[in-house]
Amino acid sequence: MRHFRYVSVLLLLISVTACSSDEKAPYVERPVNTLYNRAVNALEAGAYLDAARFFEEVERQHPYSVWATKAQLMAAYSNYEASKYDDAVIGLDRFIQLHPGNRDTPYAYYLKALSYYEQITDVSRDQLGTEKTLKSLREVIRRYPRSKYARDARLKIDLTRDHLAGKEMSIGRFYLRKKEYIAAINRFKRVVDNYQTTTHVPEALHRVAEAYAAIGMTEEAKKAAAVLGHNYPGSEWYIDSYSLMTGKDVREKKEKKGFLTRAWNAVF
Secondary structure, X not given: OHHHHHHHHHHHHHHHHHHHHOOOOOOOOOOHHHXXXXXXXXXXXXXXXXXXXXXHHHHHHOOOOHHHHHHHHHHHHHHHHOOOHHHHHHHHHHXXXXXXXXXOHHHHHHHHHHHHHOOOOOOOOOOHHHHHHHHHHHHHXXXXXXXXXXXXXXXXXXXXXXXXXXXXXXXXXXXXXXXXXXXXXXXXXXXXXXXXXXXXHHHHHHHHHHHHHHOOOHHHHHHHHHHHHHHXXXXXXXXXXXXXXXXXXXXXXXXXXOHHHHHHXXXX
């Protein structure tokens, strides 16, 4: 089926470009509804690249039709579905520039943010794409704060920030393993200061305490551990920090209500 659709698209492209290779051949213009319906059918069949080509052909052959504007956006959406995110962003930027007041422009901004979001890499790699994602998601919220796109953008911002915090944690752990404690502390503090709502903060506080303890700065280590104990009393990292500061393993007793809090207060 995909092969058949590919051949169909190829034949279409041959027919519309024939005039460039043979000046005597007439230009064959397809009706706009024929092209658009072909694009929609390809999209529904999951032939996303074919769909993108057909939507682009709608605009090329019928640039002043009411379908041309919609086809621009649908071509970008088809590229997004085909995981051609760079092509999708290029098309969406063009749509936004040409149609800033269009009713579908909020969706164009949102789809652009999603195109960046889908490219977020693992925490071991450069996070420039993650920064672009964050910027684009915030743009959706700034421009359309009451839209359904803004609501989803806020959720994805939390996930994106968690990802950035994870990158900082990965670098901090690397420094910690290399015994470059000051560099590690700076990374972990960045998580605590800049990504306070993420899931990485409890570990970051524990790692700060661990690094300070390793260089003999006991009071600083205790302060970090105390902040961890106050804000995340049920955390596994809290138990690790308590053990680090006291030399006592209290994991077997942690289920006793209030045990860690009383023990911690007794020490600090």
